Amino acid sequence: xxxxEIVTRSREEMLDITAPLQALVRESGIQSGLLAxxxxxxxxxxxxxxxxxxxxxxxxxxxxxxLVPQSPSFQHREDNSDSHIKVSLVxxxxxxxxxxxxxxxxxxxxxxxxxxxxxxRREIWVxxxxxxxx
Amino acid sequence: xxxxEIVTRSREEMLDITAPLQALVRESGIQSGLLAxxxxxxxxxxxxxxxxxxxxxxxxxxxxxxLVPQSPSFQHREDNSDSHIKVSLVxxxxxxxxxxxxxxxxxxxxxxxxxxxxxxRREIWVxxxxxxxx
Amino acid sequence: xxxxEIVTRSREEMLDITAPLQALVRESGIQSGLLAxxxxxxxxxxxxxxxxxxxxxxxxxxxxxxLVPQSPSFQHREDNSDSHIKVSLVxxxxxxxxxxxxxxxxxxxxxxxxxxxxxxRREIWVxxxxxxxx
Numbered sequence: 001x002x003x004x005e006i007v008t009r010s011r012e013e014m015l016d017i018t019a020p021l022q023a024l025v026r027e028s029g030i031q032s033g034l035l036a037x038x039x040x041x042x043x044x045x046x047x048x049x050x051x052x053x054x055x056x057x058x059x060x061x062x063x064x065x066x067l068v069p070q071s072p073s074f075q076h077r078e079d080n081s082d083s084h085i086k087v088s089l090v091x092x093x094x095x096x097x098x099x100x101x102x103x104x105x106x107x108x109x110x111x112x113x114x115x116x117x118x119x120x121r122r123e124i125w126v127x128x129x130x131x132x133x134x
Numbered sequence: 135x136x137x138x139e140i141v142t143r144s145r146e147e148m149l150d151i152t153a154p155l156q157a158l159v160r161e162s163g164i165q166s167g168l169l170a171x172x173x174x175x176x177x178x179x180x181x182x183x184x185x186x187x188x189x190x191x192x193x194x195x196x197x198x199x200x201l202v203p204q205s206p207s208f209q210h211r212e213d214n215s216d217s218h219i220k221v222s223l224v225x226x227x228x229x230x231x232x233x234x235x236x237x238x239x240x241x242x243x244x245x246x247x248x249x250x251x252x253x254x255r256r257e258i259w260v261x262x263x264x265x266x267x268x
Numbered sequence: 269x270x271x272x273e274i275v276t277r278s279r280e281e282m283l284d285i286t287a288p289l290q291a292l293v294r295e296s297g298i299q300s301g302l303l304a305x306x307x308x309x310x311x312x313x314x315x316x317x318x319x320x321x322x323x324x325x326x327x328x329x330x331x332x333x334x335l336v337p338q339s340p341s342f343q344h345r346e347d348n349s350d351s352h353i354k355v356s357l358v359x360x361x362x363x364x365x366x367x368x369x370x371x372x373x374x375x376x377x378x379x380x381x382x383x384x385x386x387x388x389r390r391e392i393w394v395x396x397x398x399x400x401x402x
Contacts, residue, residue: 040377055208055209058209076324085328092362094226098261106176193343240308
C-alpha cells in the first residue's frame with residue numbers, strides 16, 4: 001500500500017488527484033490490473049468526474065450542500081454530520097482499471113478527492129494489483 | 135481491458151448490461167476473482183439493482199430527477215450539471231465478485247448502466263483479474 | 269467467495285461488520301491485496317463511515333429517509349422503492365485495501381451494512397485477492 005498526502009484549502013473542495021495517482025501506478029510497474037483508491041477519513045470521499053470546466057465542480061459541491069446542509073437538527077455534536085452523509089453518498093473508495101501501465105480514464109475524466117470538512121491535511125491510500133509483464 | 139459498446143435511447147435510462155458482462159467473464163476464462171466495470175463517461179454511471187419489476191427503474195430515475203433536477207441556476211453551461219452530479223451519487227465504477235467462472239449476483243440483481251445525458255453511443259470498460267484454474 | 273450471515277433488527281439500520289470481515293481476511297491468509305464486499309440484496313447497501321459516535325448513524329439514516337421517503341407516489345407496488353434508491357446512492361459493493369494481513373481502515377472508520385428494508389436475515393459476499401507471502 002502507498003500513501004498519497006494532500007492538503008485541502010476549504011471546507012468543501014474537489015481536488016484533482018489524477019496526476020499523482022498515475023505517477024504511483026508508473027512507479028509500481030503494474031502493466032495490467034486494478035488500482036484501489038481509499039479514503040481513510042470519514043469526511044473525505046472519492047469520485048471520478050469532469051476535469052474540463054471548473055463550474056462542474058462548483059455545481060456538484062453546491063448541489064450536495066443543498067441536498068445535505070449543515071444543520072443544528074443533526075444529533076452528532078461536531079457539526080459535520082452533513083460531511084459524513086456526503087461521503088457515503090459519493091463513496092469512500094474507487095477501483096479503477098490499469099492497462100498499459102496507466103490508469104484508464106475517459107477523455108473528460110479526472111479522479112477527485114472530495115473534501116467535505118476541510119481545510120485539512122489528508123491521506124489517500126492506494127493499492128495496485130496485477131501483472132508486471134507488458 | 136475489454137470494451138463493451140452500448141446504445142442508450144433517452145436522456146435518462148437504466149440499461150441492463152448483466153448478460154454481455156457475463157459473456158465477457160466467460161470468454162476471459164477467469165474462474166475466481168474480481169470484475170471491475172468502469173464508465174469512461176462523466177454523465178453515465180453504474181449500479182446494481184432490481185431486475186424484476188421495471189417500475190423500480192422508473193421510480194429510481196424519477197426520484198433522482200426530483201433530487202437533482204436540470205436547472206438554469208447551475209453555472210456549467212452545457213445544461214447537464216444534473217447528469218454529472220447523479221453519476222457521482224450512483225458511482226462511476228463497480229467491482230463484482232467472480233466465482234465458478236461467473237459474476238456472482240443475488241436472485242433479483244442486475245448490473246445497470248445509468249444513462250443521465252442520452253441518448254448516446256457509450257462504452258463500458260471491463261477488467262477481469264483472478265485465477266483461471268477451476 | 270465466502271458468505272457472511274447477518275441479522276438486522278429494524279427497517280433501517282447500520283450494522284458494523286468490520287470485525288467479521290477482518291476475521292475472514294485473517295482466515296484467508298492474504299497478506300497484501302484487495303477485499304471485495306458485495307451485497308446480494310437490492311435493498312441492502314454497504315459503506316464505510318464513522319464508528320465512534322452512534323449519533324452519526326442516526327443522522328445518516330434520518331437524512332437519507334428525508335431525501336428518499338417511503339411514498340405512495342412510487343409505482344413499484346412493494347412499498348420499498350425508497351430502499352432500492354438508497355442502495356444505489358450508498359452503493360451495493362465496496363473494495364478495501366488489505367495489507368499486513370488486515371483490512372486497512374482509518375482510525376474512525378468501520379465497514380457498515382446499511383439495511384433499508386429490514387428486519388431480515390441477510391448475506392454479505394466477500395472475495396479476497398492478493399498474495400499470501402508476508
